[in-house]
Amino acid sequence: MVEIHSTAIVEEGAKLAEGVKVGPYCIIGKDVSIGKNTVLDSHVVVEGITEIGENNRIYSFVSIGKDSQDLKYRDEPTKTIIGDNNKIREFVTIHRGTDDRWETRVGSNNLLMAYVHIAHDVIVADNCILANNVTLAGHVTVDSNAIIGGLTPVHQFTRIGSYCMIGGGSAVVQDICPFVLAEGNKAKIRGLNLVGLRRRGFTTEQISNLKKVYRLLFRSGLPLKEALAEIKETYGDDENVMYLLEFIENSDRGITR
Structure with missing residues (x-):
């Protein structure tokens, strides 16, 4: 069964699979689909053409699928796609794509800590950890198994490689190679991510x-x-x-x- 709190608003047309729980004061738009056993805590807003997979836990005050902050965005029918088994913590924002990639995509088994921002046309692969206040500008790509420390901004169109670790408070303005440790403002390579x-x-x-x-x-x-x-x-x-x-x-x- 689907559980929808009496104070939540679920627009006609939204598709909620078996086991979905929608908490108090959530708002789910008409073009949203949510997979099995995904749980939305209170005050979550999901809008636009948004697909969310199975077994996700979405904490309070998360916003998913809102319009891009790109000034060139003209309400094109772009998408937000999220996979399975993600933990999306409080106040995370994930914006829909633009006519560049036409979608913003988050894969599976990721941990997005509080206040992470994922801008338009970003791709986050699988098994990544983005710590508190990580900010991914538009068109950023994060390959699988990457870890980005808190308070780290990543410049638009930058790519983050698999199995790398970026220290907290870094400023990333160029691509970070796979398998390395990076840290600093601006970020520099410090060595291989041997422990990881x-x-x-x-x-x-x-x-x-x-x-x-x-x-x-x-x-x-x-x-x-x-x-x-x-x-x-x-x-x-x-x-x-x-x-x-x-x-x-x-x-x-x-x-x-």
Whole structure:
């Protein structure tokens, strides 16, 4: 059964699956669909063309699917899509997309702590942790298993790589490579995220290869083009290394060094 508190407003047309709970003073728009066993605490607002998956816990005063803050937005029929098993804490804001990507997307198994802001056309993959007051500007991409410390703003169009960790209070203005630690205002690379990699089950050989690649990229003094060529020749069969190289080669804003 679906549980809807007597003070909540659920517009006709909204689709609520079995086990959904809508708490006091929530507002659910007509183009919203919510998957099984997702729980909305009090005062949650979900609007626009929004799809929320299963087993999410959405805490009080969260706002999802509101208009983009992009001044070019003209009420296009864009979407907000959220996966399964997320925890979305108090006062998080997630805005719908614009006619760039046409959607804002949050994957599954993420923890978005209080006051996180996810702007238009952002993509957050799976298994990420965004601590309190992380601010993702428009068009940011966060790959899976990334951790971003509290009070960290991320510049628009920036990409955050998998398995990286960004220290709290940093200011991110260029792409952060996978597997690294970054910190500072402006953020700088401080080393590999060794503790995080071990916790995620990376083998000794995988970590050893990443250490050697890291030294070539950030400590050898080689021009980036030469370092990339040497890494590709030596470690071309390592999928983690190749993901790192692809990340760098496809960077639009340049990488944080």
